[in-house]
Amino acid sequence: MDVLAEAAAAERPGTPLYVREKQRTTAEQRDAVVALHKDGRSARYIAKHIGVARNTVSAILARYIATGSTGSGKRSGRPRATDSATDAAIVAASQASPFDTPRKIRAELDIDCSLDTIDRRLREAGLFGRVARGKRDYTDAQVRARLSFAEGYMNLDWTRVMCADEKNFYCDGHQGRVYVRRPVGAAFHPAYTQHKEAHPDYVRVWGCISAHGQGDIVFLDGPLDSEAYAKLMRDYLPLAADKAFTFGSEPWYFLHDNPNVHKGAEATRALFEHGATVLDFPPYSPDLNVIENLWGYLAKKVDGHRCRNVEDLAVIVEQEWDKIDKDYFTKLFESMPKRCQAVVDAKGWHTKY
Numbered sequence: 001m002d003v004l005a006e007a008a009a010a011e012r013p014g015t016p017l018y019v020r021e022k023q024r025t026t027a028e029q030r031d032a033v034v035a036l037h038k039d040g041r042s043a044r045y046i047a048k049h050i051g052v053a054r055n056t057v058s059a060i061l062a063r064y065i066a067t068g069s070t071g072s073g074k075r076s077g078r079p080r081a082t083d084s085a086t087d088a089a090i091v092a093a094s095q096a097s098p099f100d101t102p103r104k105i106r107a108e109l110d111i112d113c114s115l116d117t118i119d120r121r122l123r124e125a126g127l128f129g130r131v132a133r134g135k136r137d138y139t140d141a142q143v144r145a146r147l148s149f150a151e152g153y154m155n156l157d158w159t160r161v162m163c164a165d166e167k168n169f170y171c172d173g174h175q176g177r178v179y180v181r182r183p184v185g186a187a188f189h190p191a192y193t194q195h196k197e198a199h200p201d202y203v204r205v206w207g208c209i210s211a212h213g214q215g216d217i218v219f220l221d222g223p224l225d226s227e228a229y230a231k232l233m234r235d236y237l238p239l240a241a242d243k244a245f246t247f248g249s250e251p252w253y254f255l256h257d258n259p260n261v262h263k264g265a266e267a268t269r270a271l272f273e274h275g276a277t278v279l280d281f282p283p284y285s286p287d288l289n290v291i292e293n294l295w296g297y298l299a300k301k302v303d304g305h306r307c308r309n310v311e312d313l314a315v316i317v318e319q320e321w322d323k324i325d326k327d328y329f330t331k332l333f334e335s336m337p338k339r340c341q342a343v344v345d346a347k348g349w350h351t352k353y
Contacts, residue, residue: 030070033060081113091125136284143348145282150343158333161253163291164208169317171201171307201310208240211333215240217321230266238274255279287353290332
């Protein structure tokens, strides 16, 4: 059957003038179909070169024969449950109180529609439901400290910086938010809930990184006090620094956060004796410490394993630590000038990092 015959068949009583597609054709596509048909091209040729189905070509030509136009007809469908004024009120209510749920918005506006409808109207307006991020309200002094760090170290040679920190890893995926696939109404069924222990098994580690890669990961036995931290600075950090940096006239820098155990006299002396210049890191600034990204990355890798006990967990943590590619660390430290600039642009407040 040629194209005209197919188009004529589409005009018979009871035959729709067009076939519904998952995605509407554009005006340019429809015009091209008609132009190619007038040029004597077959339906197969037209469909292939326009990138549509053959029945779509037939439907477009049938509509053209019937109406003299290639315009896409109106779609029938279920009427909207809300009018434009109600839609605007829903969006305005959410913008005024971003933490309000669709249920609360419906109650406050006293509107007769489903919660799904309110959710759709908000998504249509670009307001999507997301997990709210926690942000600290900085004091003026903390803002000044963040700005001072960002402005002072933006142009630092970050390839000569070592970062160090501690991290807890827990058995059976306690590292972060846990997702589950469950049927409706089964949120608290034992099969779909996470049974957290009051004191879950975990391992505590200390690690250090630079743009050149990772140092050894150290498993800590018990709480980290000033004496234990000084031992890390004496026994492990120098080995990692010697491996990462070529010493000479150029200094190297050390970045760690601000717990009191990090400021002990013995740890400070050990860093000084090995030639480290300690950066004055501002408090509550994980966006300026790339090792925080490293811990998140490693936690996801560890969560991919099932660890029955702390012995299994320790093995997995060490294996995944050793497997991290050097390029990952290079990219982390290359991001530091941009992180510093972001803090400056934010006038000392939070950044996307």
